[in-house]
Amino acid sequence: MSDLYGRHRAVLPDWLALYYADPLEITHGEGRHVWDAAGKKYLDFFGGILTTMTAHALPEVTKAVSEQAGRIIHSSTLYLNRPMVELAERIAQLSGIPDARVFFTTSGTEANDTALLLATAYRRSNQILAMRNSYHGRSFSAVGITGNKGWSPTSLSPLQTVYVHGGVRTRGPYTQLSDDEFIAACVADLEDLLGHVRVPAALIAEPIQGVGGFTAPPDGLYAAFRDVLRPRGILWIADEVQTGWGRTGDHFWGWQAHGQSGPPDMLTFAKGIGNGMSIGGVVARAEIMNCLDANSISTFGGSPVTMAAGNANLTYLLEHDLQGNARRVGGLLIERLRAIAAQLPGVREVRGRGLMIGIELVKPGTDEADPDAAAAVLEAAREEGLLIGKGGGHNTSVLRIAPPLSLTVAEAEEGATILDRALRLIP
Incomplete structure (x- = not known):
């Protein structure tokens, strides 16, 4: 347990949720990327819960x-x-x-x-x-x-x-x-x-x-x-x-x-x-x-x-017509993720619009939500340098993808490739 995590637990509420078994401290960002306290770089597909809408450290802002x-x-x-x-x-x-x-x-x-x-x-x-x-x-x-x-x-x-x-x-x-x-x-x-x-x-x-x-x-x-x-x-x-x-x-x-x-x-x-x-x-x-x-x-x-x-x-x-970019790049990303999901029995559905995409995970052969799988994919994606979110009304079994709206085609492909590998780790 890191010193900062220990200090966090000592003074903040137990119900204040943190992602990851080893919680992440983000120290700075630029464009669609952020860095942690150890200097590791991540492609950000969650934008601080859909909040970093244009880009990290956007010079104009x-x-x-x-x-x-x-x-x-x-x-x-x-x-x-x-x-x-x-x-x-x-x-x-x-x-x-x-x-x-x-x-x-x-x-x-x-x-x-x-x-x-x-x-x-x-x-x-x-x-x-x-x-x-x-x-x-x-x-x-x-x-x-x-x-x-x-x-x-x-x-x-x-x-x-x-x-x-x-x-x-x-x-x-x-x-x-x-x-x-x-x-x-x-x-x-x-x-x-x-x-x-x-x-x-x-x-x-x-x-x-x-x-x-x-x-x-x-x-x-x-x-x-x-x-x-x-x-x-x-x-x-x-x-x-x-x-x-x-x-x-x-x-x-x-x-x-x-x-x-x-x-x-x-x-x-x-x-x-x-x-x-x-x-x-x-x-x-x-x-x-x-x-x-x-x-x-x-x-x-x-x-x-x-x-x-x-x-x-x-x-x-x-x-910069970021709405149009969300439509174009988001459409490509959704289709890429659907092609991946078609090969994986643990993916129930890939849904969404623009750069607001959900991947719902279930236990293969059933309609039963699989929150453990969602947590495992979240961790695996982080290990490969991709940050995503999770949610869902059925035991938090949906991966939430919502990058900054300036996401490039190359970055979308990079994120999809990481998600492909992470999803294939599901038993």
Whole structure:
């Protein structure tokens, strides 16, 4: 056990998860690579949980942070803040939500917490519809709407939560149906459910479930849900903490795969926009955002330094068409991984979109999750110089692949080759 690991265990909570039997200390990074304390170089296919969106040590972001820190680091939202206004203007326009207002937070958890506050205040209801297998954060309210027991340490909640079918296409009671039949069955279930509960405030849903193992419904499911919810006044909150900013390749936001009924009433964002700086937020129609009848501020949300980073990062993302790169390189990587998986009985499915890819592992010849295999592949990939993540609602048996969106074809091939060798080690 390293000295740092021993010190970590002595002062930090037992439930603070660490990857690897011998936990890794990352000391610096550049582009799509990071280095550990021993000087070993790794290709990073997880980006600090989908957060290093463009690249490690991106010069444009580093320069913006340094220059802003040299002027002023902090002021709070009690004062006008030019970088915050500039980033809010850009996000409001990009969101697709009409007459949008933006509130900045310091994390995705806090963003979802704020969206729940707005929805329940606007609708005068504390009942929330959430998806099974979902994850929305670590706060008391966010844990209360998380449909993944591995990440929900208590059933106590200020909200009444009802979980809806549909977030997982290849498991559950509707697996054998066609996509159209799957959507129809989930809509029928939702309509039946609404006949048994008081009118909820909102449905919150990740377009692609992140911690849940990069699972997703067929395109159009949430549009069909919206057709049921809108006449009843029930809001739709799209949790874009992991799917936003072009990561899925096909769309800038995950909700756009379900955009037939228009944009959501609210969307939440975080992670990638800061490229490692602490930025989260909520976008909502003005009438929803302005519904609170009490004062509020944010001490750290919208910090001048984080906003400078966000503006520089967003500019780089758009000017270099990283969404298009995610579509092109991600598509090649998915096909390469599917070709590998076709030869391995322990791989149940390779799924995903753009540079958001999941590899679900099972015990060969069964549908039973194999978390031990996932842990073994994680370790083997690390040994060969590749960092990946894991997740899934079925005992953490899904390998999660989400590199920075500037990933090159050569780097994608390098990572796939390492994963090929690591997966073949599964008994």
